[in-house]
Amino acid sequence: MTPAIQTVDLHKRYGNKTAVHDLTLTVEPGTVFGLIGPNGAGKTTTLRMLLDIIRPTSGTATVLGQPPRTGGPSLRRRIGFVPGELRLEGRVRGRALLRHFAEISGPVAPGVIDGFADRLGVDLNRQVRTLSKGNKQKLGLIQAFMHRPELLVLDEPTSGLDPLVQREFLSMVREARANGQTVLLSSHVLSEIQQTADHVAVLAEGRIVAEGDVASLRLGRIRRIRASVDGVPAAVLEAELRVLGQVRDLIVNGDGIVRIGATVDGDIDPVVKLLASHHVLDLAVEEPDLEESVLRLYGAEANGPMEEVHGA
Template identity: 50%
Template sequence: MNQADAIRTSGLTKTFGDLAAVNGLDLEVRVGEIFGFLGPNGAGKSTTIRMLLDQIRATSGTAQVLGLDIRDGSLEIRRRIGYLPGDLALYPKLTGRQTLTYFARLRGGVSPAYVDELAERLGADLTRKVGEYSTGNRQKIGLIQAFMHKPELLVLDEPNAGLDPLVQQTFHEMLREVRDDGRTVFLSSHTLSEVERVADRVGIIRHGRLVVVERVDELKRTAVRRLDFEFAAPVPTDLFAQVEQVHDADIDGVHARVSYDGSVNPVLQAAMTHEVVNLSSRDADLEEIFLTYYRDTTTPEVAASTGADHVR
């Protein structure tokens, strides 16, 4: 394993009966980066995380976390990581303070002052019982317990759930501080705007298979882009039909919305055969990029998986 890898998998596969929830996953997450792991419910994100943490056993393939085999080194891995599960469950009769004290004693090496600092930054009320918390306030406790021992690797499964925008901003600052400290974040999410703001690289998982791993800025650079034209008079609906770079052209009278990749010149040349009175452009954001990998209809197998708690 490369010393610069915090997570490395080779052919990692998990099947449930005839369903391959994760299929031949080859993944490298580098030390000191924020890696976004993207996919909707049913894509295999949580199943991957549970295999990495030895909560469930892989059907085949291998994986290492922090240089340790996920089975032989599972106890040491858990000592060195911070983990927020997607289905966080806490003791409802304990207060937030009691909950964090309990986890801190189990783990050891936790500074009470740092716990207080995290609680203040996130606006967490530690005096109330967990059973009285809203979803967002429970999530704050989950984040504090994941961060409080300053782990080498943070594994966060849908961490944004229930957080208001101001708390999200603070959370993103905390992620960047972890990266700046040379530590690593593995961030599983379907909240694409969250990943776009903080991730260095993203991997998109589709039907249990990793379909792309790329830097966020590079994904945007190569993504489908948009041009909106306004013409002086109505134009033919097939105006861009012969332009190879054009993926889609929606033409309605004097207005045309064109999606394309590669060079813009052929698109402009076709448009300039008519009088253009207005033109605007925009790059695709990460959500649009993501949707290009999910444009086809979901397979019956994956659709069935979204109803199963253990396949997410």
């Protein structure tokens, strides 16, 4: 079966800055492929090369079996795209704008646009220039999904969306996969990838530093915890936590009410159970930002700090 996307040694330079280093990856048809990494990692540059918005310095790419450079309009109609920086303006109403996009992308089944608008909660009768960033992003999602393209290329698609709409978007991605569509999802939000992707590539400084399924990459192992605990001396609580091998970067302070902060690398259950043996006033468990996860999990600290590449 022909890969939906295939790149071999794809390389892009901006002057003396290299945004993407010899990128080789394969995206199988009917899967959700997550491309993740911190800002400046080269994700957007990679997507733009796949869509022939910019040209690679060297290397090759095929999208739906064709080179992006020669695929032309017929190839583009088979793709739905949400850019990382979506700009929609003008006095045109949302419905008219989507009708215009439909004339470009190809047939849209009756009721599909209104169905997506209802799910995402956007008023198509308002002028685009009056919409918030989040509602403009919803229009961008609708135009990408509405003609049921073979391939969806989504660059930070949940930017500006509230959590409920983000959840609906993830349902749309899962439905697309169930329909046999391929999704290339670029994100710096771990939870989006964990909930949808079949395969993941982690990009750092323009290079793939890890690749595999979500479970094998252990993307969810690192958590930060913050808690307030009453009725136990700070020294006692600190000693109990330090016995747990997965607790690092521990900070414990306070008299009476003890406040703790720590990083948990691995199973969080023993930490939660230990805290629950005391009087917990509040507890927050958070993902670290993706850059920290990449640094910790894949040893990128040995290469020095990540440098954001302008134009990436």
